[in-house]
Amino acid sequence: MRAMTMIPAMAVVLAASPLHAQSTSPQSATLDSIAPQIEAGFTTFMVENHVPGLVYGVVQGGHLALVKGEGVQDLAARRPVTPDSLFRIASMTKAFTALSILSLRDKGLLALDDPAEKYVPEMRGWTYPTSDSPKIRVRDLLQHVAGFVTDDPWGDRQQVLSQEDFTALLKTGVPFTREPQARHEYSNLGYAILGRIVANVTHQPYRRYVEKTFLVPLGMTSSGYDTPASPIERRAVGYRWENGVWSEEPTMKDGAFNSMGGLQVSANDYAKWIAFLLSGWPARDGPETGPVRRATIRELAQGLNFVSIATRPGSTGATACPLALAYGMGWRVMQDCDLGLTMSHGGGYPGYGSHVMLMPEYGTGIFVLTNRTYAGPTGPAWDAAMLMHKAGLLHRPEMPVSSDLASFYAAAQAVWQAGTVAPLNGRVAMNFPMDRTAENWTKVLGELKAQAGTCDTAAPVTPTGRMTGTFRWTCGKGSVNGQIVLAPTRPITIQALRFTFEGAVP
Template identity: 65%
Template sequence: MRFKGILLAIMASAMPVPLLAQTAEPAAANDPAAFDTEINAILTKWMAENHIPGMVFGMVKDGRLAYVKGEGVQDLFAKRPVTPDTLFRIASMTKAFTAMSILKLRDEGRLALDDPADRYVPELRGWTYPTSDSPRITIRDLLTHSAGFVTDDPWGDRQQVLSQTAFTAILKAGVPFTRAPEMRHEYANLGYAILGRVIANITKAPYRSFVEQRLLTPLGMTASGFDVLAHPKDKRAVGYRWENDAWAEEPTMKDGAFNAMGGLEVSATDYAKWLAFIVSAWPPRDGADTGPAKRATVRQVMRGVNNAAVFHRYATDGDKQCPGTVSYGMGWRIIGDCDYGTVLAHGGGYPGYGSHVMVLPEYGVAFFALTNRTYSGPSQPVWDIAALLRAKGVIARRAEPVSRDLATFYTAAQTVWSAGTVDALQGRVAMNFPMDRTAANWAKVLAETKAKSGACETTAPITAEEAMSGTFTWKCEKGSIEGTVLLAPTKPITLQALGFAFEGKD
C-alpha cells in the first residue's frame, strides 16, 4: 500500500498537541513551553527531512510529563493526529525493561548476574563455543552484549513473531559465535531474547507477564503492553517505511519469542511514568523506597559497562562538539558527556517505528521521541532540544549539597587565608598534611599568594563536588583565587589537602 505526494500536506496540517498544564498565561522562562516555537522548528524540520508521518516528543521533569508535543498523524488513511496517548512500538528501548526485570529477580535471590545462562536455559548446555578456553555465557554477558554473538539488528527485528517452539529449536541447534564471550561489546538482540527466556523459565510464566505485572502495572502504565493486536486500533500508530519516494505500510508484528528485545508498545503518557521512575533514583538519599524496584537497583543499570569507545553526540554537528565516552550498561548506553555528565541513552529501530530516549540523572530530567517510520531513530532532534533547553536555562545540573563537615573546613580555610598561617587547623589535619608542606612553608606560600592577588572577597560559598570535597572562587584585586578543600577518610573527619591557586586577570 503506497501513499504518494502527501508528506508536505501532512506537515502543513499537523495538529500539535497542547502542552500539559498549558494555561493562557505566558510560560515562565524555565518552562519548556516558553520555547515551543524553537522546539517545533527542530521537530518539523527533522520530520520533513526524514519523511516521518507522525511523531511525539516529551520531556520528563519533577516526576511528570512536563512537556509533550505531537506532530503529524498516526494513520495516513484516517489522518488521526498524534497525541500523548498514541501507542508506538519502542523497539530496543524495551531492553531497559528486560534488564530491570533481571535485576529484580536478582534482588529476590532467584538468580545471580554471574550465573551461567545455561543454568536457566537448558538448551544452551550443548553449545559449541568458539575456543576450548571460552567462558560459559553468563547473565551479565547477555545484559551487556558481550556474549560473543554477531550484531543482528535486521535479522533480530524480524524474529519478533517467532513462536516459542521455534525459538527453542534455534537454541537447541546452537548458534555460531563471532568471537569468544567477554572479548568485546557487540550489540545482539539474540542475547536479550535469551534473557526473556531466562525470566520466563524462572517465573514459570511468559516474559511479558513479569514485565506487565511487576513494572507496568505498579507504574500505572495501563495503556502499554506487548499484545499489540489487543490494543485499540484508533490509538495505535500505524508503522510505515519510506522507499521509492513513497510510504508503504509495514505489517503489524504480533507478540512473539523475541519480545524481550523489542516488543513493547507505549504511549508518551505512559512512557513518561517509566522515565519519572528511572530519574527518581538519583540522587542517592534517605527516605521511603516505594518504586517497583529499589533506587539502588535502578542506579545499577550503569554497572557492567565494558569496552568504552569514543562518543560523538547524536546532535546536529555532534562530531564537532566535545567528544565523550560510551559503553553499554544493562539495557542502556552509558555516556560520559562534558556538559551533561552521565547520560543514559538508547535508541529503538523497528519495522515501522523509530525511537530515542535520553536520561540526564545529574539534571533530573529525561527526553524522548517516538515515531512511526521504519528505523527513523529521532536521536538528533532529542539531543538538539536538550541542548536548546540547557542553553536557555530550562534544565540545569543539580547542585550537590554542602555537607556539614565540608562547610566546617571551608570556614577553617577562610580563617587560614585571613591569618596567613595554618594555626587554626591544629589537631584537625590528616597525618599527610604537615608532611606535604610544613607550617613555615604554608606561611611563606600564603604570603606570596596574597601579594600576587591583592585584597580578596572571601565570602563566596563553596561548591561541593561531593560530601568530602569542594571548590571555591574568590574575586581579588589582581585576579582570583581558585581554591580546593579535600577531606580525609578518617574519623573524626580531618583535612588532607587545601589549595589556594592564584589566577591573574587577562
C-alpha cells in the same frame, strides 16, 4: 497536525524528591517560548524522512511537561497522532528487560555474575570459540559482550518466533563472532535470552513479569506486548518508505524475542516510565516508593565496559566536545560537556523508529516515537535537549554541604587569614605534615597572599562530594582557587588543602 499540549502533573507512583522536584520543576513560560523551535526540529525531520506520524515529549520534574503529536497514525483512515496513540518502541524495550533482571537480582533470585546457562539449560554444552573462552554470564548479556554477532536487522524479524522454536534454536547452539567479554557488540539475541531468564526464574511469561512489576504499578494501562489485540483506532500503523511510496509493514504478534523489542506504548504512558527512572536521581534519604529501589535504577547507568569516543547526535555535534560512550544496562551511557551524564537508546523496528534520552542530573528526559521503519529520530531529540540547555531550562539539584566539609572550610579560611596551618592543629591526616612542612606552608602562604592582595574569603564552598569541595575567592590582584580533600578516617581529618593564585586578565 495536533495542537501543542501542556500537560499537568500526572499521578506517577513515585514523586520526585522535594529537592529534585524543586530544582527541575518545569518553567512553563520558558519552555513554551522555545516550543516552536523544538517543534520545527521534529517537523523538519518528519518531512525530510517521509515519516507519516510522530509524537514527542519532554518529561521534567516528574511531569510530562510538553507533548505533541504530528501527522497521522494511519494513512488509510487519516487518524491524527495524539499523546494516546500507540507506537511500538522496539529496542527501547531493552530498558524494561534490564531493570527486570536487576529486580530479580534484588530479590535474590539470580546473580549477575552467574553463568547464563544456570537459568537457561539449553545453553549448557554450547561450543565456545576457544578453549579458554569464559562462559556467558547474565551480566554479559545485559551489556552486549556475550560474543554474539550484531544482529540488526535479523533480530528485528524474530519477534514472531514461538517459544518452542526459540528453545530449539538455543538447543542447537549459536555461532560466536568472538569469545565472550572481548568487546561490545550489540545483540538482540542476547536480550531475547534475558527474557527467557526472566521467564524461567519467575515461572511465568516474561511479558507477565514486566506487566506486574512495572506497567501496572506505574499506571501504564495502555501499554503492552500484544499489539494485534490493541484497539486499531488508537494504533499507529507501521509503514516503510520505499521507491517513493509508503507500504504497510506486517503487524508482528508477540513472540519469543519480545524482551528485545516488543513493547507498545503511548506517549502519555511512556512519560510515566521516564518519570519513574528519573526519580532515581539524586541519591537521597527517604522511603522507597517505586517498583524497584532508586539505587537499582541508577545501576542502569554504569557503563563498565569498552569505552569509546562518539560525536554528539544532532546539529550541534560538529562543534561539541567528543562524548565518552559505553553501554550500561539497556542504555547507552555518555558524558557530554554540556549535558553531563546522558542515557539514551534508539528503537529501530519494521514500521517504527524511536529515540529516548535522559539527563538524570537535570531530572529531564526527551523521547520521540514514529511509525516509519528505522526512522531514527535521534538528531531532533538531542537538538531539543540543547535548546533547553541554552534556554537555561536545565538545572542540577544543589549538593548540600556536609557539616564536616563546612567545618574544614572554616578552618581553611582561618589558615589563609593566619598565614599558617596552625588552625588545623590536631585535625590533619598523617600524610599532611609529610607532604609539606608547617614551615614551608608559612612560606608558601606568604607568597600567595603577596601575589593575590586582599581577598574576600566569604564565598561559599562548592561541594563535589561529602568530603571534597572547591572554592574561589576574589582578590585585589586576581583570584585564589582552592580545594579541600578530607581523609577516609574517624575522626574526620584533612588530607589535602590546595591554594592556587590566578592573576587578573589585563
